[in-house]
Amino acid sequence: MSESPRQSARPSPRVTAKDVARASGVSQTTVSFVLNGAAGHVSQETRERVREAARTLDYVPNGSAQALRKGASRIVLLNVEGVPTGSGLGSYIRGLDAELASHQHVLLVLHGHLSSQALSDVAQAVSARAVIDLGDAGHADALATGLGASLTAFSAQADVPVQYLVERGHRHIATVLPDTAELQTLAGLRERLMWQAAHTAGLADCPTLVLPGDPEAAGQRLRTFRAEHPDVTALAAYNDDLALVTLAAMRHLGLRAPQDLAVIGFDDTPHGALFSPALTTVRLDAESLGRIAARHALGLPTAGLAPEPARVIVRQSG
Template identity: 50%
Template sequence: MGRSGRVTLSDVAKASGVSRATVSFVLNDDARQTISVATRERVVEAARELGYVPHGIARALREGSSRIVVLIVDRGIEGNFSRSYVRGLDEELTEHDHVLLVRHGPAAPGATRKILDAVVPRAVLRLGEAYLHGPGPAGPDEQDWESGFAANAALQIGFLAERGHTRIAMALPDHEFPLTEARLGFAREAARRLGIACPESFVVPRPREAGAAAVEAFLAAHPEVSALAGFDDDIALRSLTALRDLGLRVPQDVAVIGFDDTEYGSLSTPALTTVHIDAEVLGRIAARDALGIDTQGLAPVRGQVVDRASV
């Protein structure tokens, strides 16, 4: 067996007493090659006994891409949602003998196109595709409000409202993320459903001093705001740090909640309350949809608030 632990063509060739090329011809069922029945049987038997499995990428390329699925992950979608989604997508594709190729953005112009032209994938997926351009005129359906991205985004607002916060602001990143408009739309609709004021929004930039100045200016203009909902944990932690730098107490003076649980929030003081999203099932559903397989029995799991100390 090869040093890596994975059985190779060379291992099968050695066990069956033929060349590596002959093994390749037999296992690929190359009709252009004339190989005796006895030799074919010997190679197949050796491969079976050794547990040989063709390398996924090589096989996908050989089959003209039918076993490659490409996932494009835009900048700013990198928390637990992304990690769990990719895990579910990869495991489901593997179970059905396919290969996942993840492309993280941003990419140079034309770079992704070159990859797609090279592998001609079975399918191309984009994480969060349904929400990249905002909720749309009709908004998300009720199923999305039950267990989809809308429901997860609404958890922030609902958790703050349950604790008496009726004037809430969304703290946003200092550069455009694909899901910003969708998140704002969901937050505003969640507030409307709860009967509280429409959330204000403002940017919390880097570096630390700029973030503190932005939070100070915003709170001076909106003294009624008692809680900040971060676009993600990173922005929530920037906000929490800014508040402490300004001499404000969290959560006594201003509460802060994150989103998409990067786990760094557990290390802050006070520890950051956040929304944890497990999207593994969504990844599995996406894999089956891409392969044309029934998704019956798979249902999205609603996120959960990780209640720490910042609210």
Template identity: 45%
Template sequence: MAAASGVSRATVSFVLNDDPHQTISAATRDRVKEAARTLGYVPHGVARALREGTSRVVVLNIDADLEGRYSRSYIDGLDAELAAHGFVLLVRHGHHTQAATQQVLDAIAPRAVIRFGETYLTGRGLDDMGGGWRDGLAAHAALQLRYLVDRGHTRIALALSERESPLASTRTKFAGLAAKDLGIPQLDCVIVPTERSACAEAVAELLACEPAVTAFAGFNDDVALRVMTALHDLGRHVPNDVAVIGFDDNGYGEYCSPALTTVFVDAEAHGRLSARLALGLGEGGLRPPPARVIVRESV
């Protein structure tokens, strides 16, 4: 390929590996890529892994209960950005122990292992496109509460999944900070089980203890839909008696009655950012679009 394109072997290597630290003209890159196509060049994965010390695989660990619209768009962005730089994405679903992750490291020597949503959860000082107040989980938790407050609700319950997770604890913290910033009382929290009668009992107990609550902010749409079903079973009308807002728009909320108002987050840019940071490429000016409330009938 070097001879066919009239460049050095090193230049061919830089182009084929898309080395971000090398300045190579577009014309030279095009010549090398054209030579590769003409000669039918296909990279040898095992040989490349031996030379580079890692494979061209990036692993994403994601817990099953975090799957939703956010995770789907995040994975789409992550996969697209990795593919653009010649890497392959391997997604591992479920609970991930340190021992299981080590088995993956030993078996395929991935270039990186990404914990799903890490930049979204934590950020850098809560001030950027990570878990911050601009484009991250803190901002989106505040958006959900602000929508309720703007419609007159000041006593709000945060409805959570029965499964504990880093995302749930972080979300609860951000929601509490947002409530303080909005000048409303601290949120009442309720765990809503998946079993229907148990869910209704949990919601009924919360409303009996805190009768001033007029709205529920769901951890996600699944939880919000459980709350709506529980309120129906308890003879409470949504939104006239109690309002409900979801989070992450799983696509099912528009088919219930009343249709579920929810927060929509496009996470493709978060996925692309995670890919670039894992590959050491920097942020590249990526900026996710603002989250928005999808207004339906439940608030």
């Protein structure tokens, strides 16, 4: 005896936050923030895209997802996966922690490889007041802009190394980025901003050199790059660590800085001054960015917390 249509019918699969994330091109964490009213660090465009995807898919949040952002604790989570440890990150965390403490909140820093779902589970378990996920593409712009300032503000800081090199007569500047997968989100943002800065400065182009961490392998990559871009006279690295790899790669090739290639880093880590030649770099007021992030996380005004402009620390390499 055949089944009736009613007996054989199967319910449609339930739409999940993962489906909304896939449709809107963001992480599940970002979806949770947007749909639970805690997305102050997420751009308006991203929020609208997530909400539209949820409407289109007829997504209904479940009870546990709603509870994610309704906790009453004074804990703020910071996920730093994929962010290079250095002076900038350390200062950012110090500023974030100090500002939260002044408002009777506690900072909990998470390291390691956490999935979006795992991060959401942790936030729910501690009833987190807010989550700042620096490992999420949705937060990359937020980190760079101080969580709420316009992209133009950070673009002005990204302009600093380009303007410095242009003032020294360089018209062909390349950006040096890492080949580490964990850093691709922030590295991609830096690449876009450097390209914008080069364009604003009237430069014809700003090619990208991707270097591995091993100096010998980096030297081989640099040799190929110079053959393809013989006009490049200066390299603006993603951070100080990569700038030092660049200088080591140049040494393997018998190149001198700044005579053959000028090199400038970003972040002003202490060991840059110990290298020979000492590394020219860019110093950021990351502590103020951390304080601003704390204010945004707590929904407080940020008046009076504008970071100092980035500035070049001139040494020997550039």
